[in-house]
Amino acid sequence: MAHADEPPAEVRLPATAWAVLGILAFGEELTGYEVRQWAEHILRFFYWSPAMSQIYSELKRLEQVGYAASREVSGEDGRPRRVYAITDAGRAAASDWLAHAPVEPPALKHGPLLRVWLGHLADPDRLREVVTQHRDRSADLAAEADEARRAAAAVSGWAYPELVARWAVRYHTAERDLAARLLDDLDELVASGRAPDL
Amino acid sequence: MAHADEPPAEVRLPATAWAVLGILAFGEELTGYEVRQWAEHILRFFYWSPAMSQIYSELKRLEQVGYAASREVSGEDGRPRRVYAITDAGRAAASDWLAHAPVEPPALKHGPLLRVWLGHLADPDRLREVVTQHRDRSADLAAEADEARRAAAAVSGWAYPELVARWAVRYHTAERDLAARLLDDLDELVASGRAPDL
DNA sequence: CCAGGTGTATTCCAATTTGGAACAAGTGCC
DNA sequence: GGCACTTGTTCCAAATTGGAATACACCTGG
Known part of the structure; x- marks a missing residue:
């Protein structure tokens, strides 16, 4: 007891x-x-x-x-x-x-990818639009994260937030690049004629 | 009306x-x-x-x-x-x-990064452990996504899921690499002596 | 000087979402 | 026959979300 x-x-x-x-x-x-x-x-x-x-x-x-x-x-x-x-x-x-405390795995809800996954229900141009939007938004986020990084670097004692901000810049840059490659894959799929119809 | x-x-x-x-x-x-x-x-x-x-x-x-x-x-x-x-x-x-429907931006809840952000409250070794775990988990996920990709490739009409699986492989691989770089940054921070104490 | 917009500050509520347990019935293993 | 595991479903309390509503102060323009 x-x-x-x-x-x-x-x-x-x-x-x-x-x-x-x-x-x-x-x-x-x-x-x-x-x-x-x-x-x-x-x-x-x-x-x-x-x-x-x-x-x-x-x-x-x-x-x-x-x-x-x-x-x-x-x-x-x-x-x-x-x-x-x-x-x-x-x-x-x-x-x-x-x-x-046990560390929860990162939880991701990727709206744009969900759309692509259901691509067979959509117009290919719409998919391009969705992914393009995501790519651009990621680029913006990367830039904003970089500002946050600079801001953190200016404050003493903020070494960890600065590290995280640096990670965030890389993360959102990677998201941008991943979106760009997805766009290429999408184009290739449509060009190859293997895209399932809606 | x-x-x-x-x-x-x-x-x-x-x-x-x-x-x-x-x-x-x-x-x-x-x-x-x-x-x-x-x-x-x-x-x-x-x-x-x-x-x-x-x-x-x-x-x-x-x-x-x-x-x-x-x-x-x-x-x-x-x-x-x-x-x-x-x-x-x-x-x-x-x-x-x-x-x-308007596309919601991806929503991320990154437990491991939250820990690093609060690094000043933690033991540096613990932070390494958290990030290492995340890196390894990401590597596993990338491998699993690759299996899903192969499975999707085998089904006709699954071109879009295959595309998404390919994206997922890259995403989790990128997460793994990002974690590895974060680990390096962490080590460097500790070595430089600029890490805020707990 | 008053209307209207913006920024600060807080609260309330309904709907969503989550986690977990509980229940039930089959299958395979020892 | 007992036990663990998988399939299949339901229920409930709690966490979480989004959104609107409520203030008040400040500023700007007419």
């Missing part, structure tokens, strides 16, 4: 919660809104952007379990806002999670 | 529903269980594997809106099972979706 003075059974949190706590772990006091902006800035290159509503509810949960603390402050405009900061317990829990 | 003989307002379905309908669109009558297996086989390389429960509920919904039809048959073992097939309306709706 478990006795009472064991370390409190680790609270099991979804990855999203850790991502939010991770943002706080960079040390600033942030509002939910600002957490959202950080997520948009960096996280989005490798980890979807959670909905506002989810960020706010995660912050509340983090506070409930003692990993974050909030206080009400009034901004320059006099409006009250609630800022959150990570606690020591939160930092410890995050470290523990990093050290011990 | 809309009049009654317009084409029925397109039912708005989540992408998952289209993926399931897409599996049926390859023409076979399948049980929910078999749909699941197909998803495991191919879809997983570029589109998460939905939960069993979700597949069954999507099938029911597809039947409700008339995109799929089911009948009860008894298998070789005499047990009753419900098989689903796509209808003409379903095929038309899928084509229409392919042709007109």
Whole structure:
């Protein structure tokens, strides 16, 4: 039987919660809104952007379990806002999670590829359009990731985010190239006449 | 005011529903269980594997809106099972979706990278371990995708799935290489002594 | 000075999606 | 005959998402 003075059974949190706590772990006091902006800035290159509503509810949960603390402050405009900061317990829990939690494999939902997979139901020109769009979007993302990388490089203590941003540049560049090659394969398929009709 | 003989307002379905309908669109009558297996086989390389429960509920919904039809048959073992097939309306709706629905950008949740991003909270050896694991898993996935590619190549009419499988091989190979480079960057960071402490 | 747009900040809700367990019945192995 | 495994299906609670709604402050133009 478990006795009472064991370390409190680790609270099991979804990855999203850790991502939010991770943002706080960079040390600033942030509002939910600002957490959202950080997520948009960096996280989005490798980890979807959670909905506002989810960020706010995660912050509340983090506070409930003692990993974050909030206080009400009034901004320059006099409006009250609630800022959150990570606690020591939160930092410890995050470290523990990093050290011990099993790592989920990357989850990918690739809309453009799903379309190609069902290519037999579509017009070849439409497929080209879908893949072209994806290629261009990937190129844009790579450029944006590179800006994020430069921004991270300018901040001391952001060596890891910089590394991740460098990875993100390469990732989205690879996506661009993969899309370009897919486009070639698509053209070749159509040219060869082996494309199943719709 | 809309009049009654317009084409029925397109039912708005989540992408998952289209993926399931897409599996049926390859023409076979399948049980929910078999749909699941197909998803495991191919879809997983570029589109998460939905939960069993979700597949069954999507099938029911597809039947409700008339995109799929089911009948009860008894298998070789005499047990009753419900098989689903796509209808003409379903095929038309899928084509229409392919042709007109806006394409969601790929959604990625990269657990391993999230860990690296929070590297300042972790032991460098642990980070190496996480990334190494990811690199090896990617290599495995690339090999498995290559098998799927060969399987698809053997079936006539599967030109598009084959194309997608080829893309998947390249994608997971790229992931493997990206992980390897990240590992190098990690080592370099630690060697340079610029790694923020935990 | 008031309307309207934009940025900050937060909350609420319905629908989606997930994970997991539970149930059931056949098959193959020892 | 017992046991594990595969096929096949259902149910439920929880997590997650998206979207809209609500404020208030600031700025711009008429």
